[in-house]
Amino acid sequence: MAASRIDILIDRLRSSVERSSLILEAAERQAYSCDGLTSHRAVPKLVIVPASREELIASVRAVIDVDLPWVARGAGTGLSGGALPDEEGVLVVTSRLKAILEVDPISRIAVVEPGVVNLELSKAVLPHGLYFAPDPSSQIACSIGGNVAENSGGAHCFKYGFTTHHVLALELLLPTGELLWLGSEGMDGPGPDLRGVVIGSEGTLGIVTRVVCRLLPLPEARRTFLAYFDSVAAAAEAVSDVVSRGITPAAIEMMDHLAIAACEIATGAGLDTTAQSCLLLELDGEADEVAQEFLSVRALMDLHGSSHVWEAANEEERALMWLARKAAFAAAGRVAPAYIVQDGVVPRSALPRVLEGIGRLGVESGLSILNVFHAGDGNLHPLVTYDPSIEGQEALAEEVAAKILTLCLEEGGSLTGEHGIGVDKVCHMPEMFTADDLTTFERLRGAFDPSGMCNRGKLLPTPRLCGERPGRYQPHPLEEAGLGERW
Amino acid sequence: MVAGVLAPASVDELGGQLRDLDAHHRMMIRGLGSTLPSDDDRIVVDTMALNRFVHRVDDFSVTVGAGVLWSALQEQLARVGQRVAVDPPGVGTVGAMVATGARGGLIHRYGGVRDQIIGMTIVLADGTVAHSGSTVIKNVAGYDLAKLFAGSRGRFGIIAEVIFRTRPLPETQRTLLVPARPDRVRALVHEILGAHVELSALDLVDDTLSCLVEGGHEVIDRRLDRLMRALPDTATERLDEPQSLAYWSRLRDLQFPVEGGLVFSLSARSTVTLDLLPMMRSTLGSSLAALVAHVGAGVVEVSVAPGGQAHRLLELREMLSCAAGEIRARHPLCSFDFEIPSSALVTHPPSAEARAGSTITVRLLADRIGMALDPNGRFR
Amino acid sequence: MGTKSQSLTEEFDAIAELSATCVHCGFCLAACPTYSVTSMENDSPRGRIWLLAQAARTKEVNDSLRLHIDRCIGCEACVPACPSGVRYDDLIDRARRVVNVGRSKRELLGRSVVVASFSRAQRFGSLVPSAQALARGVVKSSLLRPQLPRLPRVQALLEQAATIEPQRSMGTFTSLVPNERARVVMLTGCIASVFFEEVNAATVKVLNAEGISVIVPKEQGCCGALASHAGQHRPAQRAARALIAALDLPGIDAVVTNSAGCGAMMKDYGELLEHEIGSDAFSGRVVDVMEFLDRFKSVIRYRPMPREILYHEPCHLAFAQGVRSAGPSVLGRIPGLKLRLTEGPNCCGAGGLYSATQPELAHQVGEAKRDAILEAGIDLLVSGNPGCAIQLNSLLGDRVNILHPIVLLSRAIES
Structure with missing residues (x-):
């Protein structure tokens, strides 16, 4: 079944994207079988490396049309397997979308494509005395799109915060194929902060097609x-x-x-x-x-x-x-x-x-x-x-x-500070979250991705992945936080 | 008369009460509640008894119930030299401040209230109690429900408890007032931001740029001197600590609706908001009660007098539609359903596919989330 | 046949072991000139290592592997970039040998012809036109790859041949100086000696001025780098042995080369010849001319040259040999001279025969380099590798003057 849908998809894509954007050879697809977490590997049925934002949008919509599971990947430096491909589906790679579309040094923002490498953005705005604050260890290679997916931190986030504090707006292609901008180019947008929900959602709520980054002045x-x-x-x-x-x-x-x-x-x-x-x-x-x-x-x-x-x-x-x-x-x-x-x-x-x-x-x-x-x-x-x-x-x-x-x-801490849950820690989720927490996450996810085809199996535990092992109930940190009380 | 009032004393009690309710009862969340209308058939959830307060002083984090007054929170924190770095106008509970996406001048350095939250406990319409985040400042496990609920005006559920990151309370503060004729604003802002003095707030009110500098006693005056030196051709005015405190208190008041009025908030690229200011003033004319621009953050608070508000909103939207910004209204009623033409919410930048119909609005996506978390529309 | 498959098994085992050290962190991506152009995983060191690991597991060489190994320039910029210490230099050498197995005879022949035509350039002496004809023949017969759109580097060589007066090679000579501080033997290089004789003359001049005697043996062949890059193990070994015999003279302090590519190869003779007697000692004596000069306190008075120049680090010097500070340090002896590095990946896309075998990708890498150079807005660039100089010259034309650093030094000596 899946194979024929793949064939239909490839057929359609041939007429809408460059030949070089499709990786069909099995051996070449194998190079995309994992990100920075090598213990989990899967070879996707097809790898698409769009040459432009238009190709990205068109190809993801084509994937959605044929109802195949798909996974987004940036530079493949993630450490939790967030970009682990779906064996039955398609991997969409943003690495070629590396244009810095605009730098506004007065408003201190830059509009970039998702494949722009983190450090390259800082280099590009250096002449204006500015930089992009999130600096994960992999900043030499990791992409802004990946930073958005993982809400990347880095060494300097103690003072300067995480990606969510430095990405003002993003253009998102939803798992339904619809496109929208979330956030604004100011520091705080109206209504519920859907931008903030998408940042750190590990590629489960869609794929980011453009990003508005906030830039900071270099310290004196x-x-x-x-x-x-x-x-x-x-x-x-x-x-x-x-x-x-x-x-x-x-x-x-x-x-x-x-x-x-x-x-x-x-x-x-x-x-x-x-x-x-x-x-x-x-x-x-x-x-x-x-x-x-x-x-x-x-x-x-x-x-x-x-x-x-x-x-x-x-x-x-x-x-x-x-x-x-x-x-x-x-x-x-x-x-x-x-x-x-x-x-x-x-x-x-x-x-x-x-x-x-x-x-x-x-x-x-x-x-x-x-x-x-x-x-x-x-x-x-x-x-x-x-x-x-x-x-x-x-x-x-x-x-x-x-x-x-x-x-x-x-100690009331967290499973992950910056690497994400991905597949790596997905079965640990019940140790940190109650069943109600997880159900709420699932409901939220369903509002973005009703068909459940976008990075499925990541972030939230499923019986298939984690066996029938019931999550060990752990009182939530809040429930026992009386410990540190001081007035 | 309202259909009933729930006044839970704990999160679990609230969850239980909602689970026991008839699924079709519509609800309304009330905090301080003095300005709430008594809706006919709604059940009011009064959050005032959700007043837990756990401050982990050494870790700079605080867990606080939604019913705690914002001012009480800040007073408690100040006793040990800490604060939540948000300075919203008005009075209200923590829940109200978070639900309305409160902010003030400190947005310049610290962002809005959403940026100070590291964890949240919410209760959905069906009584589901869900947590996200935790007491640590760095955490990417699970979805960030706090972002969803901050600014949501009760649309998705009840904010029951919030965990904030706290910050050291600055030892002292000064303010530099810089007169700024409309044609000079942009140049002055550039000079001020280039002075290498980290400002906590930078607001433009009545042709005056107000620069808030916070920090240690020993260096603060030197820092203010440096800021002044960066503006050699401008006659500036320095405010000492008491003056500065009083000044910012007045500025906060300006950001709160006047009796019967409304505050519209605009968010857009910083330079865009600067360009729009003169136009807003001339268009709104005498109906403009106050205009406070957080210029570095690209956020403008437009306070309008009673009467003709829908018309005013249309005028503002018209201005923004070609300037790639977003708009919202703040109102004592905290009503998220205030009628805003949906096109004003999304179109940044106005693009071809936005017109082609393959895009959706933020409003529509928010509605889908509302359907998922509150399928019976009890909070609508 | 038996020995061949046996050696292939050994290669696969070595590849499996070498590739196992890769933790897939992706730090190499930014350093890789081909990835920075294509942004395709299989054109990155990490992707190639994955392909190689798979080949080692299955003991099978497929077209995908061959394609992407061929597309590696071999600049080795990924080696210092790798925190896990993956020996990509070793891997790519083995990979190049492995992918030749099963390559079509036509293609192998084509590659040999190209290697031969350039590596014997010196022996053809002033007969550049015949090398030209040979190269043209190669292009026409399309032996290299089925659809070669264009051959910019070969064209560049041809153009160069047309515009530069072919110069006779130097022949054996010895230039001794009184009270010598050291005595060295100099490699004239095959391409360099034909196209860049000024470089050799300048090398002798500067070394002499520093009180270093120079011996230049007449019979010198190719160092074997071109054959090695093409995965031709035996021819490379033959070239190495011949060159050792020609250059390893008694009483010599060092074997000096002004070609980063040749230097990298010769320093690797120990590995290439599987540590046979004399090979390691010879490699130990090999030194780049800038590296060598940096060891001496200069006695030369240089004329001030108050200007900014671009300094291009040849990959074969910076990464293959790990010589990074010597060039800037020695050039810094010229009063007033300021050096600037170009932004972006280091490599110019030359890479031995690369531009002949992968014209399209070489061109793209070159264009990126060209843009970075033009961006800097400086019209003089120095590069310590003849291959890079040819490539950069064809990319930049008259817009930027390209010199070997030794030539700049030589010109700055006060007479």
Whole structure:
């Protein structure tokens, strides 16, 4: 059945899109079988890489017409399998739609196509003294369309927020084939914020065809430095202290000993691999304010026993520090044959407790766990390493990774801070959300996608995917939030 | 007379009450409620008893029931040096502020109320209690229901509890007033934004640009000096802390409807709103009660006097239709159903396919969502 | 036959192991010149690695794999970009050998003819017209690929041949200096010696001025890079052995080359010759002329040149050899000279024979490079690789003057 519908579709597309926009060869489709999450793979029946926005709209409508499931993909750097293709359906890739349509430096906005690479936008508006704030580690390759789908964060979102704070409007092609603009070119639009619903919806509510990005002025001053510590706990305490004093650095990143070593091997940035942990801090803003903040933060680092500090003397050194940090995930590939990345979030004050818990899980399981994360947001990225050639170790790693998520949820946190649910964590959803929560999500999804063909199987658990395993009931964080009460 | 009043003291109680109701009862949500009309057959859901308040001080987040007064929330937070960075006009409950998409001058730096919410508990018409987000500031698990409900004016369900991200309360504030003739506004805004002084608000009222600077005692005057130096040819006026507080309080009042009047809010590209301002003034003439433009954010609040409001709205829409913007009305009745020609809601930029009929309006999509979450139209 | 399939199995095993280190993060996408033009996964390092991994699993080479390996320029910009340390340089070498298996005889022959016509350019000496005729014959007979629309690089070479006075190769000579600080042997290069003799003369002049003696042996062949890029393992090895025999003279401090492509190949002889005796030692002595000059404190007085120039990093220097700071550092000795890099991907699309075998894609990559260069608005560009110089020249014509950095240095020496 599906095959014939595919044939009909291909036939129709041949007359409406360029030949080069269709990838038919099985071997070539195979290259699109996964995004940055390689543990799940599926080869789609057809890959469409539209050459223009018009082709994108026409081809998605054609897919909808023949009633095939479809999935949108940007640069394929996502870490939760949000762009995992549907084996029975079509993959629509936005990578060729990379035009920056307009830059308005006075209103500080840019209108872009979804395939524009995150960093390319910042480069393009640099002459105006502006930049696009969301900076996920993959910003060198990931696309704005993908950022919208995942509500991408990055190292600097502690101060500057996420994609949802930096995308003012978007043009959406609904799973029904209808097209509309959501949001406005101002900071706050009228009525319910449907723009905000679509951002972070992981490609389940349609495909974005144009995006209005808000741009920020480059900070006047910036100070970046690494503070080394003799223990993970000391660094975590330092973070909690900085945050609780209301200081808002542009970024506070943390790496433990193993992560420092891996990043140093990968980049040769000059990190001190003897340290047990380090914080990468960046302060930015007005020169006066930064100077003052720097003094307070330095004092706090000393207070918590930072052994030494390396401050970037120039832009090159700063770039090196960030290069090392942003290479962390892939660099883990150098110290272990395989690993699972987690993306849980905890309240900042819980960091020391949770890190201790993760350390304990590592010791108990005998697996090495690298910690590298956005400490300012409490967004953990433990990398649970394992050797797939050792019998049972992969399952053990999965078990440890799941326990880490449970630790996060117990603190009132979240399954994912920025990577998304995708397919990776879809079966964990019942641990964070009640059945009523999930039903409500489904009802909302159905309003956008009544036929359920758009990125099906992602984000929300289905019995087919997650077995009949009933979700373990977990009191919602709200229900037990009495813990932290203080007046 | 209303058909009945529900006054739940907890989210679960509210869920239970709605589940027990006849599915066809229409409902109306009431917060402070002083201006609500007594609709004939509606059941009123009074949220005032939903007053939970959990402040996680060190984590800069607060869980608060919809019935808590906005002013009470801010006062409690201020005791430990924090705030939710939104400064809306008027008084009301947290639920009302969120449901109407409240904002004020701080939108310039922090965005609107929707941008401060990290979690929400809602109750649907059938009693379903749903949560989204949580107490952490970074979270992409599940759909962001808070965005859907912020500004929805009760159309989809009841906002029962909200979790806000709080921010440090600035030690002090100053304001710089910059006289700005209409033909000079654009140039001045450019100079002010280029001064590398991070403003918390930048509003244009009555030919004066008002720059709010917030921060620490030690550096704030130096920062204000720098801002002034960036405007060498302009006679500016500095306001110290008490003056500044009083000034912004007055500006907030201007954004609230005058007795019997309406406030229209426009959202568009910043430069577009600047270009439209003179036209709005001349078109609205004497019916214009006040006009406050959050110029950096591209949001304008247009307060009009009683009488001829539909006509005024049409005039504004006409202006916006060629300028790619959006429009909404704020009214004490908080009525989302205020009649707005749907074409004014979407057409940015007016495009060929918008006319070709393959597009739909935001209004229509919102209706579909309404059908999904409230199939019997109890909140319509 | 048995040995062939056995070696293929070995190649597949090595490919499987090398590709397993890829974690699919996509950091290579931005560095890849072909992906930046086509935005197609299969034209990216990540996509090619996936294709190769699949081929290694199935032990099968299909047309898709062949097509996309052929479309790789081999610039290796992805190697330093990869946080996981995937050895794409090693992978692509093996891939090129693997995809030749099963390639049609006609196509293989065509590729050999092109390799031969360029790599023997020097031996033909001043007989450029015959190389020209050979190239034309290649074009006419369409042996390369069924539908070649155009051959811009070959055309560029032909045009070059028509406009540049063919110069005789230098012949053996030794230029010793008193109180020498070092003594080196110089590779004249096959393309360079025909089209860019000034480069060799300048190299000798600058080295001598720094107190370095230069020996230039007469019998030098091609370094084997062209054959290696075409996946011709044995011919490449033969070329390597011949060149080692010609250049590995006793009492030499270094083997200096002014061609980034040749340098990259020669530094890889150890690998190419499977570490046979002498090959690693030879590779260890190979050095790019800018890299070599950077090791010495300069004794040259340069005339000031107060202007901005564009600095093009040849991929084979920056990525294959990892030589990045030496060029700017040495050029920085000229007072007043300011260097600027172009935006966007580094590669110009030349890539050895690439522009002959993949004219369309090479042209697109070249156009992107051209636009980036013109955007900078500077009319002088230096590039340390003859292949790049030819490509850039054909792209830019008179609009930008292209020099080898060594020529710029030589011209700036105060007499």
